[in-house]
Amino acid sequence: MATQITEPVSVPGVEGTASVPGAAPSRARRLARAVLPGPAPGANGAAMYRRWWLPWLWTAPAIGCAVVFGVFPFFNTLLLSFTDAKPLGGAASFVGLSNYTRMLDDSDFWLATRNSVLYALIVVPLMVLLPLLLAVLVEKNLPGIGFFRSAFYTPVLASSVVVGLSWQWLLADDGLVNTWLEKAHLIRSAIPFLSDSWLILLSAMGLTLWKGLGWYMVFYLAALGNVPKELHEAASMDGAGAARRFWHITVPGVRQAMMLVGTLTGIGSLRVFTEIYMLGSSTGGPGGADRTLPFYIRDVGLDPITGNAGYGSAVSVALFALTLGLTLLAQRLTKEDES
Amino acid sequence: MRAGRLTASVAGLIALTLTAAGCGLSGGSDSGDATAGGCKVDKGNVGSGKLTGDVKGDITFQTTNLKKDFGDFFNGVIKAFEKAHAGTKVKWIDDPGDATFGQRTVADAQACTLPDVLNVDSPTATALTKAGYLLDLGVKDPDAAKPFVPAFWKSSTMKDASGTSVHTVLPWYTGGVLLTYNTDLLKKAGVDPAKPPTTMFGLFADYEKIAKKADGKYFATMANPVWRIPADWDQMNIKTLSADGRSAVFADDPRTAQWVAWMAKLYKEGAMPKDSLSSNNDPSTLYSQGKVAYGSTNPSFVRFVKQNSPSIYARTAVGQQPFDALGHTTAAPQYIAAAATSKNAPTALAFAEFLTNAENQTAWCKDPNVVIFPTTTTSLDDPFFQKTSGDDPFSQARKLVAEQLKTATAYQTNISTAVLTAIVGQVQLAMQGKKSPEQAVKDAQEKADELLKQAG
Numbered sequence: 001m002a003t004q005i006t007e008p009v010s011v012p013g014v015e016g017t018a019s020v021p022g023a024a025p026s027r028a029r030r031l032a033r034a035v036l037p038g039p040a041p042g043a044n045g046a047a048m049y050r051r052w053w054l055p056w057l058w059t060a061p062a063i064g065c066a067v068v069f070g071v072f073p074f075f076n077t078l079l080l081s082f083t084d085a086k087p088l089g090g091a092a093s094f095v096g097l098s099n100y101t102r103m104l105d106d107s108d109f110w111l112a113t114r115n116s117v118l119y120a121l122i123v124v125p126l127m128v129l130l131p132l133l134l135a136v137l138v139e140k141n142l143p144g145i146g147f148f149r150s151a152f153y154t155p156v157l158a159s160s161v162v163v164g165l166s167w168q169w170l171l172a173d174d175g176l177v178n179t180w181l182e183k184a185h186l187i188r189s190a191i192p193f194l195s196d197s198w199l200i201l202l203s204a205m206g207l208t209l210w211k212g213l214g215w216y217m218v219f220y221l222a223a224l225g226n227v228p229k230e231l232h233e234a235a236s237m238d239g240a241g242a243a244r245r246f247w248h249i250t251v252p253g254v255r256q257a258m259m260l261v262g263t264l265t266g267i268g269s270l271r272v273f274t275e276i277y278m279l280g281s282s283t284g285g286p287g288g289a290d291r292t293l294p295f296y297i298r299d300v301g302l303d304p305i306t307g308n309a310g311y312g313s314a315v316s317v318a319l320f321a322l323t324l325g326l327t328l329l330a331q332r333l334t335k336e337d338e339s
Numbered sequence: 340m341r342a343g344r345l346t347a348s349v350a351g352l353i354a355l356t357l358t359a360a361g362c363g364l365s366g367g368s369d370s371g372d373a374t375a376g377g378c379k380v381d382k383g384n385v386g387s388g389k390l391t392g393d394v395k396g397d398i399t400f401q402t403t404n405l406k407k408d409f410g411d412f413f414n415g416v417i418k419a420f421e422k423a424h425a426g427t428k429v430k431w432i433d434d435p436g437d438a439t440f441g442q443r444t445v446a447d448a449q450a451c452t453l454p455d456v457l458n459v460d461s462p463t464a465t466a467l468t469k470a471g472y473l474l475d476l477g478v479k480d481p482d483a484a485k486p487f488v489p490a491f492w493k494s495s496t497m498k499d500a501s502g503t504s505v506h507t508v509l510p511w512y513t514g515g516v517l518l519t520y521n522t523d524l525l526k527k528a529g530v531d532p533a534k535p536p537t538t539m540f541g542l543f544a545d546y547e548k549i550a551k552k553a554d555g556k557y558f559a560t561m562a563n564p565v566w567r568i569p570a571d572w573d574q575m576n577i578k579t580l581s582a583d584g585r586s587a588v589f590a591d592d593p594r595t596a597q598w599v600a601w602m603a604k605l606y607k608e609g610a611m612p613k614d615s616l617s618s619n620n621d622p623s624t625l626y627s628q629g630k631v632a633y634g635s636t637n638p639s640f641v642r643f644v645k646q647n648s649p650s651i652y653a654r655t656a657v658g659q660q661p662f663d664a665l666g667h668t669t670a671a672p673q674y675i676a677a678a679a680t681s682k683n684a685p686t687a688l689a690f691a692e693f694l695t696n697a698e699n700q701t702a703w704c705k706d707p708n709v710v711i712f713p714t715t716t717t718s719l720d721d722p723f724f725q726k727t728s729g730d731d732p733f734s735q736a737r738k739l740v741a742e743q744l745k746t747a748t749a750y751q752t753n754i755s756t757a758v759l760t761a762i763v764g765q766v767q768l769a770m771q772g773k774k775s776p777e778q779a780v781k782d783a784q785e786k787a788d789e790l791l792k793q794a795g
Binding site for chain 2: 084086087088168171172173190192193194195200279280281282283284285286287288299300302303304305306307308311
């Protein structure tokens with residue numbers, strides 16, 4: 001409820017007095033009314049809230065951060081991609097499209113692109129589906145379910161380096177996985193999880209999935225709360241089994257969440273670095289065969305001595321285009337599916 | 340109207356931000372009348388001529404991950420310097436020294452905010468020297484060389500933009516290099532622990548004997564070649580780069596392909612754990628379990644074994660690193676550099692020299708928390724490094740390294756991480772049998788050349 005000021009008010013430590021009702025409000029007070037939260041007195045209070053610049057004022061810090069840390073670096077990268085700039089500065093020359101034409105003939109670039117795309121193609125569908133199954137599993141309020149929810153979420157909290165080291169121990173020739181398989185007489189010699197380039201890539205994907213399941217499970221738990229229970233009950237009464245209810249009620253009900261998870265994991269998969277570094281070392285697997293695009297950008301663009309920031313920027317632009325392309329494609333396919 | 344104002348405001352905001360960000364990136368102080376690496380600096384900091392000026396004012400001193408364990412020591416050194424030079428103040432910054440240290444330092448350099456005195460490793464020093472961000476100490480103080488072991492000082496050079504070797508760093512401390520081995524495993528394979536090999540291929544032959552005897556139950560060494568390149572090649576006096584550092588030449592020496600062939604053979608024969616090819620190459624765990632015959636070449640490894648695995652320590656001995664064709668060892672020192680962008684360069688230079696003088700080096704190397712060795716001549720003669728008590732491998736290690744450091748040189752070859760990665764990758768493929776050693780060496784040289792070419 002609005003409080004009318006009926007008498008001049010002295011504020012300790014502040015010179016002058018507040019204005020009398022009916023008199024024209026001071027400039028400071030008008031500004032305070034416009035900016036400070038809470039209802040303004042008088043009939044024109046609502047109008048004060050509609051100052052055109054007020055939303056911009058509130059969002060200025062966010063816009064500033066976006067410009068400094070997003071917009072500017074993006075355009076800077078775009079500009080650098082047409083130069084032969086070095087990481088340590090110095091004179092950079094305009095080289096036209098030569099960085100882009102170099103990419104076309106660069107077999108290491110294409111290998112990294114293949115790895116990144118494969119990563120996305122395998123990880124995204126699994127990351128969209130598996131956390132949903134996990135969420136359905138822990139959705140019901142059963143005794144002790146909190147323990148399982150926490151357990152599934154724990155890998156999210158662990159640092160990527162710690163998780164990477166744990167997986168190294170698990171997947172080593174004399175690690176837990178190989179030891180178990182050998183003891184179960186399923187294998188005769190150790191599976192080379194850490195020395196075969198394909199297995200390193202697949203193991204890294206496994207690591208990404210394991211670490212992300214809990215995170216996206218929480219997304220789906222929130223989405224599942226919006227799926228009407230009545231639909232499930234009605235379908236049950238009509239004889240629909242659990243699998244059928246899942247495909248025809250749960251999945252359509254969380255479609256928006258699935259799109260979000262798909263987009264986020266798609267972008268994340270194309271940017272993967274730590275998992276490859278932890279399991280494939282600084283070379284990105286034997287012979288660099290497991291390098292992804294961010295790994296390759298580091299190698300060619302960021303080295304202080306031999307890096308070429310121009311070429312690294314061109315590869316970054318290619319990565320951006322790939323990410324944007326795949327995201328738009330996924331959205332289009334989803335829309336077609338919906339229609 | 341409102342829309343117009345809105346557009347103008349947004350455009351203004353963006354312009355301001357871009358301008359501000361642009362200023363930050365381009366760097367450049369507004370004082371001084373010469374440039375170093377794109378930053379305006381005092382004329383005396385660059386070019387020929389001894390650095391003159393009063394030792395006074397504030398400087399920053401950056402180390403990498405030393406504050407936690409050695410805070411008292413460095414605070415003592417700083418206090419002593421400030422006492423000896425009234426009117427000076429040293430602000431100590433301790434960088435975590437993680438994987439992005441080089442990139443952070445490069446960003447500081449570009450912004451003209453490099454610390455006045457900084458602890459740098461070889462790749463970072465190489466990059467900063469090439470871009471002109473460090474004081475040429477050999478020129479700015481012709482007496483700078485005096486305290487250091489001559490061979491060490493002479494080899495502690497980096498190449499400037501023109502490819503000329505310059506002294507932009509003071510050698511600080513080094514870990515040394517030696518052979519550490521499990522005598523039981525060597526004897527089983529018929530290798531005499533008392534007679535360490537004198538060549539790299541001799542060492543490889545011993546690895547092979549161990550592999551044959553072990554039959555997969557234990558190993559001779561770790562597989563990842565990343566820690567052998569270019570150290571082994573340097574030891575064999577194989578030139579990795581051309582004299583001006585602008586191209587790779589290691590493939591021109593037939594011994595490089597022989598070296599790769601040995602590595603491939605040893606990997607195939609089981610001298611190395613298969614899963615260590617491109618992953619963790621730290622032998623600590625396996626050595627402590629008696630599953631690998633040769634440990635790390637760093638003397639601090641001997642102390643690690645002593646503290647963590649007494650039973651294996653009882654079977655451990657140390658031997659001199661094979662000197663091979665080079666005739667002495669190459670150490671991997673940490674360096675101290677002074678920034679050419681310093682506003683108090685005389686103070687920065689004085690502090691760098693004070694920190695690395697014989698007295699301070701000896702004092703720090705005696706700290707029980709470290710196993711490091713000084714690079715100053717008088718320090719190496721200290722009884723602490725020369726005194727050996729009985730057959731204790733740890734004491735033997737200290738003496739061996741102190742002896743070798745009198746003739747040791749700093750890195751023979753400074754290669755970038757990217758070049759190293761490119762070479763290592765090809766060697767790994769040869770070790771897996773996916774390429775012949777000759778082809779791997781040829782491809783490695785091509786990839787290295789491509790990177791060196793783009794660096795200009």
